Amino acid sequence: MLNSEQLKILHEADSDTALSPEFTEQIAAQADASQLTNEQLLEFLKICNVLYRGGEPLISDYLYDSVFLAELQRRHPHHPYLETVEPEKAFVGKTVTLPERMLSTDKAYRQEEINRWLTRIEKAAEEINIDPSSLIFRATPKLDGYAAYDDGKILYTRGDGRKGTDISRVFERGLIVGGNGKRGQGAGEIVVGQSYFNTYLADYFENARNFQASIIREKELEPHALEAIQSHAAVFYPFSQLPDWYGPAAEVRANFHEIVTEVRSLVDYDVDGVIFEVTHDAVKKHMGATRHHHRWQIAYKNNIETATVKVLNVTPQTSRSGRVNPVAELEPTRLSGAMICRATAHHYGMVKEQGIGPGTIIELTRSGLVIPKIERVITPHPPQIPDRCPSCGSELVWDSDYLYCLNTTQCPAQIENTIEHFFRTLANVDGFGLKTIEKLHAAGVNSVYAVYQLNLSQLQSMGFGDKTAQNLLDQLQRSRTEAIEDWRFLGAFGIYRMGLGNCERLLQHYHLTDIFKLTIEDITNIEGFAEKTAVAVVECLKKVEHDFMQIYQLGFNLIRTPWVRERQQTSSPISGKTIVFTGTMLHGKRDDMKKEAKRLGAKVADSVTGKTDYLVTGSEVGASKINAAIQKGVRVINEEEYLALLNG
Template sequence: MSKVDLSKWTSKNIPKLAKQLQVYNTAYRAGKPKISDAEYDSLTEHLRSLDPNHKYLHTVEAESIENGEKIRHKVPMLSTEKAYKKEKLQAFVTRVEKAASELGIKKITFRVTPKLDGMAGKDEGGILASRGNGLVGVNITRVFKRGIVAIGGRNKGPGEIVMVRSYFEKNFTKDFDHPRNMIVGIVNADKLSAFAQKALKAQKVHFVPYSTLVNWSGSGKDLVAKIDSITADLTKKVDYPLDGMVAEVTNEKLKNYMGATSHHHRWQIAIKTKGETATTTVESIGWQTGKTGRVTPVLRVKPVSVSGATISNITAHHAGMVRDKKLGAGAKIEIIRSGEVIPKLENVLKCVKKVNIPSQCPSCKGPLSWDNDFLVCTNNASCPAQSTTGLRHWFKTLGTASGFGPKTLEALVKNNITDIKLIYAMKEKDFKKLGLGDKQSENLEKALKDSLSESVEDARFLAAFGIQNLGIGDSRKLLAVYPLKDLHSITSEKMEAIPGFGAKTSGSISSAIRRLWPTIKHMMDLGFTLRKTPLKAEQEALVASAKNPFAGKHVLFTGKMEHGSRNDMKVQARSLGATVLSVMSSKVEFLIIGAKASQKKIAAATSHGAKILTEQEYNKQIKDSEE
């Protein structure tokens, strides 16, 4: 059933409805939507029907980027007024025609472009700024360094960061609901996820200036009459996720005359098409066990075509959905494909009388238990599915031993090699005994050896054990306080004292570490070449004891340096306890300038109150502090 129950919201609880919309909107902007786009839109329209002048409808929704240099847009980036029905589009055309006749303009041309569904920004003067609240955004120029491709070149004005749709559908639909959620990560995260790196490396994440998009142009009469075929035609030509079309006036004089509200331009309208829906029947529900034992459902449905794709599988988030929505073979469901991405369950039209939730793990036949909405196989020790996905996680996370793909691991697990310790004890002849080829067996032994000698971050090593809620980032936080060798004594209380770890996860992570300690210790003793995460205390002591003025400060280098390369200077600065930044921001406290330094950076640094030092002045201050 849809999470949105419109009848719940009446003229009596409008403020609460607006607040709820804000919550949904914030979650959506952060890349973690709580409801579908169509549900959000229907709720927004419901608010409009209750109170057309409510201020929520007339403020630009903010993108969620908290940190960074603030950029004031020369021309505000407003939202777009939305039309869901032809009548509203007709009303827009009538309004434009009235304004045109007031100006004495006879011929009006409308232009329609696809409305990209990504993250809006503006690229001008060498700076890409997020839309922010429409008036002030944040400098996100670094995304180009991260590998986002500027379509048509830089400085082409407003546009959208999006991922190529066909690429997303081929690679990421298992891990993400919508490419926008990945985009938010690429723009905001300090560290790029492996998924993001893959997409960036493949050059499939683009900043698309609106001016470079395909378009249709014609009269207002044709616009209203042909909007469906225009939409279908333009949709076919664009390989990005879309959220409808944008129709606007092209005449500059007319645009100026019509102007804008605080929310949107009056000369522009978004034509939203609710995602295409289709109804189908559930034929069966498949269940899969993951590495931590979670058993998740996949709905196998009678194949049905939705906006050009044939859908036969729908992933449900967790077993709780099957339980609560009463799904099973014979259930009639409505699925929706919004913005042309992965289909989702939109509505249950007919549920089943009796829900069949498996009582045994599909892999090991062990007992299952509920953990909130999740169904979990608790047989962690000897569940083949958990072993295979767990081992896969080890090799994927460590990233230094190739050749251990799903097929190889399945073959190992079938022969009861279910533990990473056992794999590392294997030699070429052992692989051969299991029926693997000569060359492959030789390669596997070599890969294991190589993974011992190739240096790897200790946080990555720890994360490879696949403890729930202990990924690489959290491992780094933990190891900055407790070195790996001391982790066996970690308690829930000690862990909770580290910023970033909550009470609940601290308990489960620390007990998992203690339970796995024999394995972790065994693996450490094999002689992996681990790069230690610097201890926070050591870093702080370095800063505290340093006499040089740069310890603990944020430093940025610009221009060509005379003494040594820029890189050498960065290494030296870090050894002095400084944090070296790579882009200009309000964090910069010292700007060190070499020859031909960027005047723009100097101006920006000055405006932030940073100290500007020439290379010579900088070196002298270091020397003086050492004497």
């Protein structure tokens, strides 16, 4: 059966279909379109599209394209559905005409299809007397986000490609523009950082598309969604700003898989393929577009592998916040080159509703290095729902779809995960992974402060070897002497609703040691803090104040966040510039140079685009990287020239 969220999406979309939920699920399970009538096939395609746009896909992209859409194309090559843009999910707001049409992208799943597309491009060039060998192709990551269009005044959903909905409210909520940060650069996608999603949002949203759809809705955002926006983890990324690869058709054919691998890794967002396009304007104009897609552009999408897998067990795991999360233990299955034994079941509401327990048969998907995902339940079985915390044995309580352990002060898992979170967030200390912390906690160490009080003989008595014990002490010393930002230090305490973005925002207005005196009004006066967040922050700061001051007084080398008024007074030669650092630096660590550049008002990026102002090179930088930057009009300077620029 379709789950409750999928049924809700179909209801909100006013999807009046003749297919029952049971029959829809049966079609998806069989993955066979040949026995469907034309009407059933079309209805099923529409249902799949609505659920995909709503963040709750029924089948994989590959099945949609290669089985069901291909069947419609075989029966009716000129069916109107094949020539229309699949509509995005509708949102509350006035429907408005887009400044220009937003088409879909033609898709390919094999290199042979890309090669045929290249040949068509070359023939089109010859038709207008352009040498095919002179053509340059651009390849960019195919973002798996939420398509939108920004004309500088309004941000539109893609809608049906001609009319969309005004969702400019997301900019009012703090959403920024990726790349050079400027509004009005046309089509793009709303995306969220993959690493940020896995760390901070995976407990709340089943997938990134689900999160992206949530931040567009008119209703008030949930705190963790708002924090993602304010931390600049979620952005609207214009296609024109994406990092890219350029080269001739011959190179695409010769090094296709290497190019795809390189381009997919250029951004830390969900990517489901690579988009290739010819850059020659005359060729683009000559080739034109269908009512569905531009002929001069194509998307290569990796075939996402799926497998039917049996669930052996569902294991509860208690997190730092006390939330108990279900992990499905699976029959070992090889998928996308890896042996998969576990997959997240997201939350116990899902386990209960869909019947995930020993013996459940699920469809598992994995593409590339993406975390394995339960695509759907094929055969449900009685679910396993714990009533006590697997770590401390305390009784669990339900909060919406989630189970919580409220024994915050004595639960081993919460204590260990809290300590691990502290050192992981500091990011300047090694050796304190969960295994080490479990060993420390078993010996009676139950707080971060207690870790810092350890000496060599104590560590040795706990079973650590002489060398390991000394290394741990050296790392603790390093964590106090190596410079880190004060907002990172604050974020290490895991204060509710205070991710790193909110920590930095707060410290732009108040000194680190003064924040415990703040009132709700003080915090709500800071842009980006809602009253609910302020109430929670004030309450949580009181709870951690004692532990915070104990650890703070150990003496850490903290870089103070420049206050807003100080930043306004700061002027430097690189203020407002976009800089990329590459290679090994001689005058200091690259991370330190990045921090200094940010302090001086520059925007530091990880990859070069046409909007990059400076590529600062150290040693051991390949000539191809430098030449690619020069071709994009980027000024390339070495480390000495950069330092001279700062001292100008």
